[in-house]
Amino acid sequence: MVLLLxxxxxxxxxxxxxxxxxxxxxxxxxxxxxxxxxxxxRLVEPPRQLAEAGLRDxxxxxxxxxxxxxxxxxxxxxxxxxxxAQCEQLLYLTRQIHLAMGKEYNRIRRFYISDTPVAGxxxxxxxxxxxxxxxPGFPAYLxxxxxxxxALEVDGATMxxxxxxxxxxxDTWYLVDxxxxxxxxxxxxxxxxxxxxxxxxxxxxxxx
Numbered sequence: 287m288v289l290l291l292x293x294x295x296x297x298x299x300x301x302x303x304x305x306x307x308x309x310x311x312x313x314x315x316x317x318x319x320x321x322x323x324x325x326x327x328r329l330v331e332p333p334r335q336l337a338e339a340g341l342r343d344x345x346x347x348x349x350x351x352x353x354x355x356x357x358x359x360x361x362x363x364x365x366x367x368x369x370x371a372q373c374e375q376l377l378y379l380t381r382q383i384h385l386a387m388g389k390e391y392n393r394i395r396r397f398y399i400s401d402t403p404v405a406g407x408x409x410x411x412x413x414x415x416x417x418x419x420x421x422p423g424f425p426a427y428l429x430x431x432x433x434x435x436x437a438l439e440v441d442g443a444t445m446x447x448x449x450x451x452x453x454x455x456x457d458t459w460y461l462v463d464x465x466x467x468x469x470x471x472x473x474x475x476x477x478x479x480x481x482x483x484x485x486x487x488x489x490x491x492x493x494x
Contacts, residue, residue: 333468337467342440344404357395358394358461358463358485359461361468362396362398363449366402377435378416380396384396396434397435397437397462400440407425408423459471459473461485
């Protein structure tokens, strides 16, 4: 009986796993939907490829995403010629989250992505989120407050395709995996602590 029990337990587990897999493949069972996911952000389904979006740097040159170091990316989109309060708050928030990652800081970078050149963008806020003195304009603001953030441009149609959620909810920003896939979005309903929890999990289970 003991031998039968020892042999029967793994056999039962194999049969149960095979049964589950059969129904998952057939589409009769949604395990993720039933159990939920561990992430706090909202998955972008299907993911969108940022690496092939035709991004340009502030000088108008094409960005070769594949030549960049493999890092996780915070993408902060902003459409139009104005960086108002919501835009400034997202830039501040993502900077603070980045800094809070401590020893994992260098595994993450930040992109500001707009359909308007930085030089043609106005900073329209009454005060900065960190109470620093207001700079004379948006280019000076990025240079002083976000010197390690890369400012990139994209055309309006691509902007709408990549960041559809942001256009309807301006408090939305995105997480991009090292391969260039926009895979998760965040908004003001998600606390910075929950964002950090997601990042720690992803970085722990990522080679990049």
